Amino acid sequence: MNVTIIGGGSWATALIKILSEKNIKIKWWLRDLEAINHIKKHHHNPQYLSSVELHPSKIKPYHNLKEALKNTDWVILAIPAAFIESAISEVNPELFVGKKIVSGVKGIVPSCNMLVTDWFSKKYNVAKDQIAAIAGPCHAEEIALEKQSYLTIASEGILTAKEFAALLSCRFVKTAYINDIDGVEYAAVMKNIVAMACGITHGLGAGDNFQAVMVSNAMLEIERFVNKISPSEREINSSAYLGDLLVTAYSQFSRNRTFGNMIGRGYSVKTAQMELNMIAEGYYATKSIHEINKNLEVKMPILEFVYGVLYKNQSLLKAFEVLKEQLV
Numbered sequence: 224m225n226v227t228i229i230g231g232g233s234w235a236t237a238l239i240k241i242l243s244e245k246n247i248k249i250k251w252w253l254r255d256l257e258a259i260n261h262i263k264k265h266h267h268n269p270q271y272l273s274s275v276e277l278h279p280s281k282i283k284p285y286h287n288l289k290e291a292l293k294n295t296d297w298v299i300l301a302i303p304a305a306f307i308e309s310a311i312s313e314v315n316p317e318l319f320v321g322k323k324i325v326s327g328v329k330g331i332v333p334s335c336n337m338l339v340t341d342w343f344s345k346k347y348n349v350a351k352d353q354i355a356a357i358a359g360p361c362h363a364e365e366i367a368l369e370k371q372s373y374l375t376i377a378s379e380g381i382l383t384a385k386e387f388a389a390l391l392s393c394r395f396v397k398t399a400y401i402n403d404i405d406g407v408e409y410a411a412v413m414k415n416i417v418a419m420a421c422g423i424t425h426g427l428g429a430g431d432n433f434q435a436v437m438v439s440n441a442m443l444e445i446e447r448f449v450n451k452i453s454p455s456e457r458e459i460n461s462s463a464y465l466g467d468l469l470v471t472a473y474s475q476f477s478r479n480r481t482f483g484n485m486i487g488r489g490y491s492v493k494t495a496q497m498e499l500n501m502i503a504e505g506y507y508a509t510k511s512i513h514e515i516n517k518n519l520e521v522k523m524p525i526l527e528f529v530y531g532v533l534y535k536n537q538s539l540l541k542a543f544e545v546l547k548e549q550l551v
């Protein structure tokens with residue numbers, strides 16, 4: 224069994240750690256040649272989750288994406304959605320034929336406002352039942368520490384979901400599988416936006432009382448949006464949806480929350496991005512979901528709060544006042 228992982232950040236490194244528990248070969252594409260050389264020599268990713276040991280007998284880093292995609296069974300996408308198009312643009316669609324694709328991305332492709340798996344399926348002509356998404360509350364940093372975690376694999380092809388769930392389950396990760404791929408992807412995109420709202424309001428001085436109310440309202444907002452854009456029967460309070468919102472809204476490890484907190488404390492978007500030094504997907508997703516919702520017209524006060532602050536240069540305090548009025 225060969226697995227190719229595309230992306231060199233925290234989540235790619237965490238997924239490699241999980242998969243290294245299995246008897247499989249991992250081909251790992253990173254864009255950063257220096258990181259590749261470091262990994263070959265020292266068996267650690269220099270910039271992300273650098274404590275994780277990368278076993279050379281199982282993991283082979285590649286700088287040539289086409290080579291990394293040859294003779295592989297599963298391809299895992301682990302690059303922020305905003306950069307995924309440019310990262311894999313050189314790949315001939317034929318290289319994906321007969322392979323199963325898994326998205327670990329929790330974002331929207333900004334040029335077309337599509338879910339990563341929908342965009343991939345359309346662009347590379349891969350049937351949606353051959354594509355899965357990784358959902359659930361799981362921070363890469365806790366995988367590095369082998370803390371017990373739970374992931375849900377979603378695919379319209381339930382066999383695809385089941386197979387990948389089996390591949391990803393290990394000593395410290397328990398997996399489940401479902402078929403609601405669009406639902407979990409939209410919910411994951413939305414929870415990043417909510418986590419930014421938690422950070423912004425925390426930065427403005429709001430406490431735990433306010434955050435609890437906002438997260439409860441957020442779950443209803445996510446449910447309204449997901450049910451409108453992708454109507455289906457779903458257990459929205461299960462860990463793949465609600466759990467992911469909770470961990471991102473409350474965890475010290477959340478990049479989206481940290482980014483929002485800096486904005487709430489008066490940083491500009493550029494400074495916050497530089498300071499974070501990792502990607503907060505919610506920043507890009509806020510614009511995409513705002514645009515998608517122009518047609519859907521779902522009531523989304525938390526999304527509009529974040530959009531106003533990040534994209535319309537609204538006064539933080541005024542926007543916060545409006546938000547406070549809208550929550551119940």
Ligand SMILES: NC(=O)C1=CN([C@@H]2O[C@H](COP(=O)(O)OP(=O)(O)OC[C@H]3O[C@@H](n4cnc5c(N)ncnc54)[C@H](OP(=O)(O)O)[C@@H]3O)[C@@H](O)[C@H]2O)C=CC1
Pocket residue numbers: 230231232233234235254255270271301302303304306309310327328329330361362363364500501502504
């Ligand atoms: N971290 C986590 O706990 C989890 C993350 N995710 C999702 O995984 C996805 C990846 O995030 P994550 O790994 O955490 O992000 P990080 O910020 O840790 O890493 C970002 C990665 O993207 C690469 N990158 C940035 N810009 C480009 C570009 N223009 N072209 C190619 N590659 C680029 C970076 O490369 P370089 O280092 O060379 O700049 C780096 O490898 C996101 O959608 C995130 O929401 C999902 C679940 C958990």
Ligand SMILES: O=C(CO)COP(=O)(O)O
Pocket residue numbers: 329359360361362415418467470471476477478479480502503504
């Ligand atoms: O998706 C995540 C946890 O489930 C990661 O969230 P952050 O990108 O905010 O760190």
